[in-house]
Amino acid sequence: ALEAQWFLEKPDGQWEPEWWERNSGKPRYTFDMTSPIVDQVAGELEQADFDIKIRPASGEASKEIAKLYDGIVRNIENISDAKAVYNHAGRNMVATGIDGWRVVQEYVDADSAEQDLVIKPIYNFTERVWFDIGSQARDRSDSRYCFVLQAIPTEDYIERFPKGSKQGIS
8 A cells, every 4th residue: 555655646656766776867757647547536436425324223223313323423524524534535545445534532622521523534544554463354343453653743752751762663
């Protein structure tokens, strides 16, 4: 996925670095035939209307409860600008085959204890999200854990972890 992302986004990313260096001084052309295809497919996805629908399945489920949950989900999507999050993830899925978002809790305001659930994109997903290496399912739903890496400024790191090694993991 990361190589696909570099192929599409880096200038001259369609060339192997070793080949590029070896052929310095020679004509090296790049004709981007891939981005228009990604734009076309992603554009079609962006025109589609993706919604989460709640339907009663069985047992204690009822249409009234399903309608209640459907309203809650619709509210979460509205306050999150979920369409933009879905479009961003869809474009990256077309380009690299993987992307995602997460649902997080946020305080309504600084003086309140009330919280909302909000859908947030995970930018730079291919480099920041690490799943359980024992996971077998294609969608990683069987992962026992997942790490979402977050860069923090050095000053914040020293303040939070004064005895830390001050070394990154990459």
